[in-house]
Amino acid sequence: MTPIKTPKKLIEVALPLDAINVAAAREKSIRHGHPSTLHLWWARRPLAAARAVIFAQMVNDPGYERHLGRGVNKEKAAVERERLFKIIEDLVQWENTNNEEVLARAREEIWKSWRETCALNKGHPQAAELFNPDKLPAFHDPFAGGGALPLEAQRLGLESYASDLNPVAVTINKAMIEIPPRFAGRAPVGPRIPGDKQGRLSEDWSGAKGLAEDVRRYGAWMRAEAEKRIGHLYPKIEVTAEMVAERPDLKPLLGQKLTVIAWLWARTVKSPNPAFSHAEVPLASTFVLSSKAGKEAYVAPVVEGDGYRFTVKVGTPPESAKDGTKLGRGANFQCLLSDTPIEPKHIKAEGVAGRLGQRLMAVVAEGVRSRVYLSPTELHEAIARQAQPEWKPETPLPDDPRNFWTLNYGLSKFGDLFTPRQLVALTTFSDLVQEAIENCRQDALTAGLADDGTGLDAGGSGATAYAQAVGVYLAFAISKVANIGSSIASWMNDRGAFRETFARQAIPMVWDFAESNPFADAGGSLEAAVDKGSMSVRDLPKCGFGLAVQQDAQTQTISSQKVVSTDPPYYDNIGYADLSDFFYVWLRKSLRSIFPGLYATLAVPKAEELVATPYRHGSKEKAESFFLDGMTHAIHNLAELAHPTFPVTIYYAFKQAETKGDAGTSSTGWETFLDAVIRAGFALTGTWPVRTEGAGRMIASGTNALASSIVLVCRKRDAGAATVSRREFIRELNAVLPEALMDMTRGGINSPVAPVDLSQAIIGPGMAIFSQYAAVLEADGKPMSVRTALQLINRFLAEDDFDHDTQFCLHWFEGQGWATGKYGEADVLARAKGTSVSGLTEAGVVESGKGDLRLLKWAEMPRDWNPETDTRVPVWEALHQMIRALNQDGESAAGSLLARMPARAEPIRALAYRLYTLCERKGWAEDARAYNELITAWSGVERGASEAGHVGAQASLDI
Structure with a gap:
């Protein structure tokens, strides 16, 4: 068989890791316009890393001819490699995500390498099948998940295929790579939002901007329509004279009706104390509402006989407020009325019997550029209890004690994770998706968009398919509302914001939860969810073919003759399938008519999940x-x-x-x-x-x-x-x-x-x-x-091969750390390592006396140390003096010190790496930090050495 000539790719030889890693870490803080704001997915890869990896996977390394047995100019290859590095460095910057000039350079390099490869294999028997110089191979990710890899392949100019067993993942990928290119360049069809301050100054509907705008417009219609139907369940709260009498700080707000951002509830159980067994007492992990300096607020329970009420106070919370009624980890509380401990088994028994209740602790309202914390009112609690959902998800939660902690307390179905009012809101929003789709279809027809009746799932691109596409993104907004709108969401008193259901990759048991107002202008609202999703859609690639399908990675054949990168x-x-059911039960309600095959089952398929x-x-x-x-x-x-x-x-x-x-x-x-x-x-x-x-x-x-x-x-x-x-x-x-x-x-x-x-x-x-x-x-x-x-x-x-003193220190540190040990043991070890305790003391790395010995920490080493006059300088001492200089005086001081002992530069680095590995293995996090920080600051230390005027040090570093 004629062998295929396969040039080594850049990723098999070299990468500008620093640039990729900095960009990937920075991306964690990007929210506006990032695809992650479209729909939550667990462990999504950074776009910067995905883009860099796929590019380097497709581009030939400049020295590839050497790998094929040909001569190559190494200097020329190095220069060419640096040019490719520069493309990657530009490519990974968030600001360049849709920069066509930067993307064009990257695409040109991919094409150049592909044509070189085709030329090398021109005479191969499979040349016509595998090496068409006029068509790039397509891309496939068989574990597409959150879609970062297929999205970035499409951005780099490849036809992109995504497959996954999980229907939620498939829908996310459809929304990212399949739908936007199909409807690119179309103007929005929906009526403008009444009183829209944005006014859409630009009428540029290139790419997916028109689609994004329609998502915003029909999302606004959904919100307004939902408020007509269920807005009475989300009343404003009026600041009354009685409130001001208790809280003079509320006087400027007297008579105002404030929009509620959140209602803060505590779950309750009957007291285990027989004298109070009729009373439902709160399970509150904290009574602190706001710990922000100058804006502190807390709940103060007031016990009245065999009952109690909650009031909200401002000012520094008492120490007792920090832990609420909690006594320790897990379900350990105490009775607010009698101080009797409430054991986990009592709470579990009450929960399984369906007797967990809830009591309103506080109300969070919109103030003037700040949160206003108010005492609960009977009216607000009564209105919340009026909600009567007509439907709730009956899908059972998995019996997985590692990741799902609510089953022990009677919350055994996904519907149990929501309050009745939350269920009414989510059901209303889900039903409105179908109405929004029909409205959009009619508006599209009025706008002149042809319609053949073919839906989105069948590859349609007319009015019906377009309306369904808008519906997909509206359903995603409901997922975002559900993530904050469950009784697993809580209130972060240090930030004054919601902690979402999936703050981690599990569903924990939450005792005091925050119920969001979906009609407020805040986190957890439908408007915020729609707007964030719309911004994400706007910035998705505007061209290129994309296809997302449900396939088992073990049996799929989509990867045939494709470039493959996968996560x-x-x-x-992470149990993706189990966690995904939280969203699936709501998506299915909205999208089953659009994707009947994808949402045919009651829950996400799990048997074949790897x-x-x-x-x-x-x-x-x-x-x-x-x-x-x-x-x-x-x-x-x-x-x-x-x-x-x-x-x-x-x-x-x-x-x-x-x-x-x-x-x-x-x-x-x-x-x-x-x-x-x-x-x-x-x-x-x-x-x-x-x-x-x-x-x-x-x-x-x-x-x-x-x-x-x-x-x-x-x-x-x-x-x-x-x-x-x-x-x-x-x-x-x-x-x-x-x-x-x-x-x-x-x-x-x-x-x-x-x-x-x-x-x-x-x-x-x-x-x-x-x-x-x-x-x-x-x-x-x-x-x-x-x-x-x-x-x-x-x-x-x-x-490693270090001097004898350093070898002693390494061995001693591995066994003792910074703790004190016996002099006799140190003496035996020192002899074995070819040194002595007296020599180690003279070197300034240990302190001994009264039969004991310990290593000196970097902070204990003298600031006036001079390596040029010290007659005994172990690498151990030099390293820790460098750490002292860096921490006490900065990179310039550390560089100046290094410049005075250039021959020790490489051993110092090697020892820092060795000690980091040791500390990581031991779990000594704080010690590991010092060694890691020195290495990560090394380029700055190098500059400090150069500025000190010691050229020799610079040459020896040769980083």
Whole structure:
């Protein structure tokens, strides 16, 4: 068979990681216009990273001819590589998301590389099928999820296909890549919003702007119509003379009727004290309403005999208000009337019996540029109780105690997560979607849009399909309202805002919840949800083909001859199907008539979902086996189907990293996933740690969780791959990893890898060796496991060669940290390391006396230290003096210090990486921070050294 010539792609050689990571981290704070505001999805990849990865996956590395056995000018290749880096650096900036000049440059490079590849394979027997120089291969993501990857492929000029088993994910992808291009360039058909202050100054309806405007217009109609029908359930609150008598601060508002933003409720149970067993007492986790400086407010319960009432006061809350009636973690409370402890079993029994109640604690209203916290009124509580829903979701919540905590308290169906008033509002909005669609269809016909009666699902583009498209985005707005409009949403007293239902990837039990007003101009309102969704639609790509379908990744054939980048489920991290039911039950009510096949079932399909969920499979072992087998089939599918010219890129994110002995950083999910990739027939040609969380946040959390998504770059393994022994594998690791480690820590052709990512980045070249073979055989002839291979790769990081004093400090720190140990033990260790306690004391790295010894912390080291006159300078001392200078005096001072000991620059960096890895393994978050901050500030330290006038230091750094 004639071999296909496959030039190495840029992603297999080099990436400007710093630029990608900075842009990806920054994107976390972008809200207006970001696709994530269209509909919630868990663990969505940053657009910047997706765009950069797909571009680098398709563009030839400038040195590719060398990989094909040809000569190449290395200097020229380096210059060309820097040019491509600059394109990526521009491409990942949020401001350039729709910058046509930047996107055009990127598309031009993709086309250039594609034509080079076609030219290389011009005489190949499959040239006509695989290498058409006039048509780019299409893109496919078989685990499309939140849609970041298909969206960015479309933005880069590729036909984009998205598939997922989850109907909510499929609908999100349809809304992002399929619908906007179909209706691009059309003017809105809906009537202008009465009194619209925006007035739409521009009549530019290019791209999806007209569609976005219609979403806004029909959303405004829905809001107005809903208010006519159920607005009486959401009354304003009047500031009365009685209120002012209790709260003089309310005097400026006397007589005003304020719009309510939120009603704050506490769940209640009957008191376990027999004397008060008739009373329903509150389960309140806090009585603090606002902890903002100068705007403090709190609930003050007033006990009156065998009853109580709530009043709201302003000013500094008493200490007792902070914990409400809570006594400890979980469902541990005390009776407000008798101080009797209320045990979890009592609350669970009351909940399962359907006797959980609720009591209004406070009302949050709109003031003049601030929140106004008011005492509850009987009227407002009575009106809330008037609501009588005619329908509620009966879909049962999963019996998954890890992620769904409400079942123990009687909230066992999705409908139980909403108050009656919330159910009335959501049902009303859902019913109005159908009316809005019909209104839009009629308006489209009046505007002259032809109609063949073909719906959106059948590929229609006339009035019916257009109206249904608008309906999809209106249904999404209801999802956003539901996310804040459930009894799992709560009030953040430090921010004066709602904490949404999915503040985390689970549904917890919330004791005191915040009920939003969907007609207020605030978070949780329908208007805010529609407006945010409309802004997102406006900025979606205006051209290109897109198609999203429901398919099982294990059996799909869509990937055939396509570029593939995908973000599969992460072992047992997130139960997407279970969580998605929260939205599915509402989307189905609005969209079943539009997508009858997609919303045919009562709940999201779960049996084939590739997540290792123990409750679903009966045990942890069975769940792991299910995940491994299923993921292996799905990825094998990709190995067989994907276009042979391009590597496949697969994202993987860590959770709950664990360490055992010298195994380094590992996790069951990571090992299982890697095993699936290798079993599927892939060899790894690279791994890239792409930041999705700030390092500071991850370190501050004190966990061993990793701060990155790892992008695996995969090629189909050669069918004739050899088998090697463990000894041969280790020999190759020893030959390859030193250079790879140097490249990662010093920069090389890539950005330097931060310490927090090093143990993951080094996996790339290590697993590239392991995965190229059919098997690596142990001494007993059995194939080496992925876990063992990872242990051997991780262990490499620990094999450093420092001076004797530093070796002692390293070993002592690993065992004792900064704690005091016995002098005798230190003396034995010092001798073993070729040093002495007296020498260590003279070096200024330890303090000993009275039979004890401890390492000196960086903060204890002298500010007047001079490395040029110190006769004994271990790397340990130099590193911690650098940390002291950085923390006390800044980058310039640290640079000036480094400039006076240029020969120690590389050992200092190596030791900082080594100590970060050690601290991460031990869970010493605060210590890890110091080492990570030094490395991440290294470029600034370098500038400080240069400014100090020491050219020698600059040359030795060579970052």
